[in-house]
Amino acid sequence: MTANELTIVKSTNLKPKPEKDQIPFGSTFTDHMFVMDYAEDKGWHEPRIVPYEPVTLDPAAMIFHYGQTVFEGLKAYRADGDRILMFRPEKNLERLNRSSDRLSIPPIDEDEVMNHLEELIRIEKDWVPATDGTSLYIRPFIIATDPNLAVAPSKTYKFMIILSPVGSYFSGGIHPVKIKVENEFTRAVKGGTGMAKTAGNYSSAYQAQSNAYKEGSADVLWLDGIEKRYIEEVGSMNIFFKINGEVVTPALSGSILKGITRMSILELLRDWDVPVVERKISIDELYEAYERGEVEEAFGTGTAAVISPVGELNWQGKKMTINNHEIGELSQKLYDTITGIQRGNVEDPYDWVVEVK
Amino acid sequence: MTANELTIVKSTNLKPKPEKDQIPFGSTFTDHMFVMDYAEDKGWHEPRIVPYEPVTLDPAAMIFHYGQTVFEGLKAYRADGDRILMFRPEKNLERLNRSSDRLSIPPIDEDEVMNHLEELIRIEKDWVPATDGTSLYIRPFIIATDPNLAVAPSKTYKFMIILSPVGSYFSGGIHPVKIKVENEFTRAVKGGTGMAKTAGNYSSAYQAQSNAYKEGSADVLWLDGIEKRYIEEVGSMNIFFKINGEVVTPALSGSILKGITRMSILELLRDWDVPVVERKISIDELYEAYERGEVEEAFGTGTAAVISPVGELNWQGKKMTINNHEIGELSQKLYDTITGIQRGNVEDPYDWVVEVK
Ligand SMILES: Cc1ncc(COP(=O)(O)O)c(C=O)c1O
Ligand SMILES: Cc1ncc(COP(=O)(O)O)c(C=O)c1O
Numbered sequence: 001m002t003a004n005e006l007t008i009v010k011s012t013n014l015k016p017k018p019e020k021d022q023i024p025f026g027s028t029f030t031d032h033m034f035v036m037d038y039a040e041d042k043g044w045h046e047p048r049i050v051p052y053e054p055v056t057l058d059p060a061a062m063i064f065h066y067g068q069t070v071f072e073g074l075k076a077y078r079a080d081g082d083r084i085l086m087f088r089p090e091k092n093l094e095r096l097n098r099s100s101d102r103l104s105i106p107p108i109d110e111d112e113v114m115n116h117l118e119e120l121i122r123i124e125k126d127w128v129p130a131t132d133g134t135s136l137y138i139r140p141f142i143i144a145t146d147p148n149l150a151v152a153p154s155k156t157y158k159f160m161i162i163l164s165p166v167g168s169y170f171s172g173g174i175h176p177v178k179i180k181v182e183n184e185f186t187r188a189v190k191g192g193t194g195m196a197k198t199a200g201n202y203s204s205a206y207q208a209q210s211n212a213y214k215e216g217s218a219d220v221l222w223l224d225g226i227e228k229r230y231i232e233e234v235g236s237m238n239i240f241f242k243i244n245g246e247v248v249t250p251a252l253s254g255s256i257l258k259g260i261t262r263m264s265i266l267e268l269l270r271d272w273d274v275p276v277v278e279r280k281i282s283i284d285e286l287y288e289a290y291e292r293g294e295v296e297e298a299f300g301t302g303t304a305a306v307i308s309p310v311g312e313l314n315w316q317g318k319k320m321t322i323n324n325h326e327i328g329e330l331s332q333k334l335y336d337t338i339t340g341i342q343r344g345n346v347e348d349p350y351d352w353v354v355e356v357k
Numbered sequence: 358m359t360a361n362e363l364t365i366v367k368s369t370n371l372k373p374k375p376e377k378d379q380i381p382f383g384s385t386f387t388d389h390m391f392v393m394d395y396a397e398d399k400g401w402h403e404p405r406i407v408p409y410e411p412v413t414l415d416p417a418a419m420i421f422h423y424g425q426t427v428f429e430g431l432k433a434y435r436a437d438g439d440r441i442l443m444f445r446p447e448k449n450l451e452r453l454n455r456s457s458d459r460l461s462i463p464p465i466d467e468d469e470v471m472n473h474l475e476e477l478i479r480i481e482k483d484w485v486p487a488t489d490g491t492s493l494y495i496r497p498f499i500i501a502t503d504p505n506l507a508v509a510p511s512k513t514y515k516f517m518i519i520l521s522p523v524g525s526y527f528s529g530g531i532h533p534v535k536i537k538v539e540n541e542f543t544r545a546v547k548g549g550t551g552m553a554k555t556a557g558n559y560s561s562a563y564q565a566q567s568n569a570y571k572e573g574s575a576d577v578l579w580l581d582g583i584e585k586r587y588i589e590e591v592g593s594m595n596i597f598f599k600i601n602g603e604v605v606t607p608a609l610s611g612s613i614l615k616g617i618t619r620m621s622i623l624e625l626l627r628d629w630d631v632p633v634v635e636r637k638i639s640i641d642e643l644y645e646a647y648e649r650g651e652v653e654e655a656f657g658t659g660t661a662a663v664i665s666p667v668g669e670l671n672w673q674g675k676k677m678t679i680n681n682h683e684i685g686e687l688s689q690k691l692y693d694t695i696t697g698i699q700r701g702n703v704e705d706p707y708d709w710v711v712e713v714k
């Protein structure tokens with residue numbers, strides 16, 4: 001057996017699965033997890049599937065002090081005939097390595113980890129829920145583990161994958177949400193970590209989000225950190241607008257996460273011959289188009305909700321009501337197509353879906 | 358006994374203390390640590406001093422995923438007659454609470470924690486090294502512990518204080534370093550977390566710092582994230598320039614950490630009637646002053662090195678050699694005064710020093 005051969009220790013004490021449709025997001029975990037360690041002399045080693053259990057770390061472990069960490073989020077779906085499907089998982093592992101590069105974390109072998117992930121899903125397949133809209137959320141992450149307070153990259157890391165069955169993001173199908181355009185706080189800026197999926201990007205948004213909730217909004221729309229004019233993205237979603245027949249999404253500026261849902265939507269729209277462009281778009285331009293009655297649809301895109309229609313944007317007290325708070329035709333079609341492909345109900349000409357056999 | 362009464366469990370297995378002058382930074386820890394937990398219904402509770410031991414957390418603990426965490430760094434010094442002194446520790450606890458506010462973490466009771474900290478130092482007093490330049494580094498930190506992948510503030514936290522004896526920052530006294538002016542990467546931006554001492558700010562700097570090392574520099578000087586013109590700070594230090602007789606330090610912009618050494622230097626200089634100003638200063642302005650021969654001294658300031666003279670600044674290939682790579686008179690005087698106060702050798706008219714009795 002080589003150091004890189006997967007070992008498996010099965011749990012002898014399986015947990016009850018949650019009731020259908022009573023699955024809160026991200027607080028129930030399956031019986032097993034994947035773990036692998038990194039050391040300078042060994043590289044990534046000892047990949048293993050073990051019972052889900054606590055992590056034990058020195059209080060000086062670098063993750064607690066300097067935030068050297070990256071993560072991913074993807075899903076496994078149960079299709080007809082009880083097949084288990086993942087949606088473009090290789091893109092998540094690719095992005096994990098891009099995030100790691102930004103955070104000075106050594107890269108993983110994407111093919112090897114893909115095999116380990118498939119094995120983990122196979123073992124946990126009974127945890128993949130079946131009801132429409134439900135799925136098994138997959139959270140790979142890497143943490144710096146050196147017990148050392150020097151401000152420098154860690155020499156040891158832990159890579160883990162944990163799994164959590166999740167209910168439907170929207171009960172009763174998708175429905176449009178209110179979003180606040182954020183003017184005070186900044187999520188990310190050119191030269192920062194905005195394009196990486198790293199912990200610090202998320203907690204730094206809590207204050208802005210909590211202010212938005214108090215004002216009745218579901219999340220914030222971030223503007224660029226430099227001019228506070230150009231639209232970037234929503235909390236955990238990229239953003240699209242349909243303006244006068246053309247779909248516009250902010251170009252990847254270096255401070256926006258390159259969403260896999262975003263990427264898939266761009267491919268679908270091009271395939272459907274719907275005019276679509278990635279470019280800088282300012283909040284002023286959007287507001288002017290709105291005043292001319294040209295903003296036809298707006299929607300966020302991400303793994304969690306797939307498509308989240310925006311019914312209202314609130315920009316410093318100026319309200320933009322979009323499509324009369326209703327789901328747009330294109331939003332619905334994109335939602336149906338992508339969720340259809342994810343669940344194996346719609347043909348997948350793009351080879352997006354990976355079946356766990 | 359109330360829930361907020363300190364309990365103490367002594368270690369029965371004391372570790373050997375490190376040899377004098379052989380103390381690497383931040384990798385040796387003392388026998389005990391302070392721990393306290395937070396829950397919504399109990400507030401901060403169960404303060405305790407326990408043997409230094411690993412932390413056990415659910416793999417879904419929020420600290421691993423969304424970076425909700427803050428920390429501090431201060432020191433205890435051994436003075437003549439074996440007194441143990443701390444330097445303005447109340448300022449660190451104040452700043453911890455400011456950082457927590459930015460990260461949506463509940464505040465601690467500063468007075469209570471000060472008492473617990475003093476008790477911890479009393480128990481570990483034999484760990485405070487005596488040699489000149491050495492000290493006991495104190496690292497308070499708070500981590501979010503909810504096992505939940507929802508992107509939202511945690512409902513539970515752990516506050517810990519760990520202690521690490523540290524050697525002299527500069528072997529053989531202070532000496533000037535080379536610093537690279539960073540043009541590509543950004544540390545922080547208005548509306549972000551730059552004014553908070555939170556983990557993500559530090560690992561996001563590793564790439565820039567590693568590039569700087571390759572070019573022979575000891576650290577980077579960050580420019581503002583918006584115009585990439587205004588000087589902000591160095592890795593873990595604020596920055597001061599003496600230009601044509603006047604001391605200039607960047608004004609607190611919202612993206613700079615409010616250093617306690619910085620604060621103390623401003624007070625000293627005002628007291629000494631040395632002209633000093635906190636204002637925006639651009640790298641162009643500095644370079645022009647340099648070309649006129651007016652940049653007399655430059656130094657970084659922080660708990661680690663107190664004063665770190667800058668001998669050379671490298672800005673896109675343009676080199677500024679400062680004070681002929683020698684320690685400036687004012688830099689030396691500030692260093693001697695502050696370290697003198699910290700070690701009880703210089704009178705402390707400001708009541709900066711707190712003795713642990
Ligand atoms: C900041 C941010 N933007 C956008 C997205 C959407 O990306 P994806 O479509 O890959 O889920 C996410 C979620 O992963 C995110 O965290
Ligand atoms: C980013 C940053 N700037 C400046 C400082 C200097 O602050 P202080 O003088 O309080 O140590 C530190 C260190 O705490 C720091 O981390």
